[in-house]
Amino acid sequence: MRELTVDLGERSYPIYIGGGVLGEIAPLFEKHSISKSAPLMIVTDEQVAKYHLRDVLARLEQGGFKPVYKIVPSGEKTKSLEMLQEIVGEALAAGLDRKSAIVALGGGVVGDLAGFVAASYMRGVRFIQIPTTILAHDSSVGGKVAVNHPKAKNIIGAFHQPVMVLYDTDTLRTLPDREIRAGLSEVIKHGLIWDRSFTEWLDAHSGDLLSLHSGALEHALYEGCKVKARVVSEDEREGGLRAILNFGHTIGHAVEAVGGYGELLHGEAISIGMVGAARLSVKRGSPPEVYTETKRILQKFGLPVRLPEHYRLDEIMSAMMHDKKFKEGKMVFILLKELGKVEIRDDISAAEVEEIVQQLKQEE
């Protein structure tokens, strides 16, 4: 088990990563003074509940805690104000008070939803993240929590840092292959934007990672979380530096939205977006390997790099215009200066982006 700290002054917290971390859940809760007198609520989804809920409940009860739980439907639609109201109703009925904690056991959807419950229940209670997907190595660190509005994703939320993140790599064994690859897309992003040697390590260990080799997985997630933790430490509330985490996301989010959330997984859309951003970087003067290497590594992990033919250019451009990451109509893009180093540009024209999106349909 390895430990990493997200350094945020009095809101600092540890991330525990490794195989078997969940076996230590009761002592870790005790160490971080989670209340044994007040009930705590585990929020999880149907899928994750099947594999892990019984074990987590049993260990907490044995440790003297008072867990209750709420199982929500899997999928993005569950991140709604209606579900928030339902969970709060159950928390009230179970007697959760200001000393209670909310625990997210699951992927990004559960983390975002449970996190916003924790941020707003009685104006904020303690929150613990237990990510069970690779993708959630990203979303579980940094305190960004939210639900969706029918007209916009993640538009109602908060910055609410967890007390700790428990990342048991054994829980990843039940993930389907496609989700593993898509999850590794954000790990690769963390290498590309921050750490060339980690990028090279990922390149050399793609086989081990795709076959879920424990040691490799622990190292990759540790390094990925480390990049995220460093960036968040320097910019908790997304005032500046944190924008670099959006590398690949400007085009990626638009592709995801046009596909209707589901056709491409988030990590797959981001993979295509990173290829586009890398191509744009070279056009703006970065060395050619920025594009060729980015694309080669993503392909090595079995990730898509070409935009499917039926995605309409005008729809992608329009989705991008509505994205909240734009500042007053100007296009903000995160470009790669070189592998492991980014720059934030706010002078990208719509015409340049259109050209890149069209080229994404011709990638081989």
Next chain:
Amino acid sequence: MRELTVDLGERSYPIYIGGGVLGEIAPLFEKHSISKSAPLMIVTDEQVAKYHLRDVLARLEQGGFKPVYKIVPSGEKTKSLEMLQEIVGEALAAGLDRKSAIVALGGGVVGDLAGFVAASYMRGVRFIQIPTTILAHDSSVGGKVAVNHPKAKNIIGAFHQPVMVLYDTDTLRTLPDREIRAGLSEVIKHGLIWDRSFTEWLDAHSGDLLSLHSGALEHALYEGCKVKARVVSEDEREGGLRAILNFGHTIGHAVEAVGGYGELLHGEAISIGMVGAARLSVKRGSPPEVYTETKRILQKFGLPVRLPEHYRLDEIMSAMMHDKKFKEGKMVFILLKELGKVEIRDDISAAEVEEIVQQLKQEE
């Protein structure tokens, strides 16, 4: 116009109090760097809109700002997640972004609701309070914002401090007499818990205040806000000292809930609650004047001090047990040591409270 600061480090903010403050709204927005390029949204209710919305919109437009507005139904029921979703939908349609501000123009209901929109829209945008009731001198200072759940008041919310509070005492002229008296109840509370000489001043100026004499009103609200600001500065997130603001609220909230919100106004219920708390204080050893003076002053302001006969004791006790202010079944009470000085007690038994509540039906 007088100015007061709520001292919270980098989240410090000013309260501007006086007749005609709203005439200065555009320069004050400019002074505090409210964006002129991003739209801002004024949230107000049907009642307040009639008197003040047109003037506020005109002044902001003349000042180069881009105000849009949302008129919500008056009353506590409007503080719901459904209304939050509706307002967020309109904010999105109007193009509000991260640089936008949300402005609450109205009483406590509008302030709580608009404040929670500001706290959660895009994970937090700037917020301005423009209270238009006397009661809101209390709720508009301190950053506590929330909506209701069908099963509990104010249970979903945040601590989100405003950028500034604009308190134009001229807006109070349209209030009905009963609301003026009820609003002054919380002003009296601020005197009782913190400042004996302010309490004596209130006692001597009840006539001026009830007839809305400008100078008297400005002074009373300035001093009332000053107490609130001092307490909030020392305990932003309700960890300890802030509990003293609940003087009169333990019994008061229960009375309000049993009456079904509406039979007694909040300030009226709190008046009865303060008499109960003062009686309990004397029982626990405070000088008798704590009770006699508290009661006499409240009566001088035309506030109720007797619990109406039809309020059932068992219902009041049960409502109190469910109040989130109780710690593990023990009864926490704010008692008066003397006029202007409180203590927090956590050893009050249910039997003692029952006796007090019964006596409240016999007050004369």
